[in-house]
Amino acid sequence: MxxxxxxxxxxxxxxxxHAAVAADLDWGAxxxxxxxxxxxxxxxxxxxxxxxxxAVVYLTRDRNQIRTIYRQNIAAxxxxxxxxxxxxxxNPVLDPAGQRLAFTFYGKDAQGDxxxxxxxxxxxxxxxxxxxxxxxxxxxxxxxLAYLRRQHATRxxxxxxxxxxxxxxxxxxxxxxxxxxx
Numbered sequence: 001m002x003x004x005x006x007x008x009x010x011x012x013x014x015x016x017x018h019a020a021v022a023a024d025l026d027w028g029a030x031x032x033x034x035x036x037x038x039x040x041x042x043x044x045x046x047x048x049x050x051x052x053x054x055a056v057v058y059l060t061r062d063r064n065q066i067r068t069i070y071r072q073n074i075a076a077x078x079x080x081x082x083x084x085x086x087x088x089x090x091n092p093v094l095d096p097a098g099q100r101l102a103f104t105f106y107g108k109d110a111q112g113d114x115x116x117x118x119x120x121x122x123x124x125x126x127x128x129x130x131x132x133x134x135x136x137x138x139x140x141x142x143x144x145l146a147y148l149r150r151q152h153a154t155r156x157x158x159x160x161x162x163x164x165x166x167x168x169x170x171x172x173x174x175x176x177x178x179x180x181x182x
Contacts, residue, residue, distance in 0.1 A: 045070075047091055052098040058082060060090045069103060083117065086124060095139050102137040102145050114147045116164070127162050127169075148177060 047060040057072045068084025069092050083089040087107020094101055098119070105115040105126060111133040115126040128134040128149070137147040143165050149158045159173040 049092045049094045049101065051094065058092040058094065058101055060092060067106075069101075083124070089115075091136055093137050093139055095145075096142050102139065102147075104135045104137065111152075114145070114162070116145070127167070146172075 044062040045059050046062070049058045050056070051058075055074055057074060059070055059072065061068050061070050066084075067088045067090040069082045069089045070079050070084075071082040072079040082101075083092075083103060083105070087105060089103050089105050089107075091104040092101055093103070100116050100118055102114060102116050104112045105124065106112055107124070108126065109130040111130065112135050113126045113128045113130070114134045114137050115124050117124050127145070128147075132152065133150045135148050137145055140146050140161060143163060145162045145164060147160055147162070149160050149171075150156070156175050157177040158171045159177055160169050160171050162169045
């Protein structure tokens, strides 16, 4: 009986402590900020890359199973096609300086290639060829881009790191890899 009494006292003390803590909290200021929808329409928008100044979002838009990359100015609420007239594209990732966009591009073949576009220009430079399936780019640092590669008729992927200065590449891992990014 004594033990039940101690449990009841501990329970009331805990409830009282939580009530006192709750009374001290400003619930108006201590809450999650509600999300604001910045895209509209009957399509799916996903895989976003945000500029370092948080003014521009590059996102994949899937409309009738055609994937393209759009550029959206958040403050002005202006959205424009960034990559897509040349071929389908997805997986946009900005380099650390916010000057180049790497992405998976389907303009040369249906398997996908890793390409880079300077934000200030319009030239698309593909760093992979049509001999393999390449996807899921991620910047390691300003001079290195990692991505997944799978040779045709094989089951396993390679994690490849590409040097944007020397244009060399190195396979750093292989096997049952699903994505280079966290």
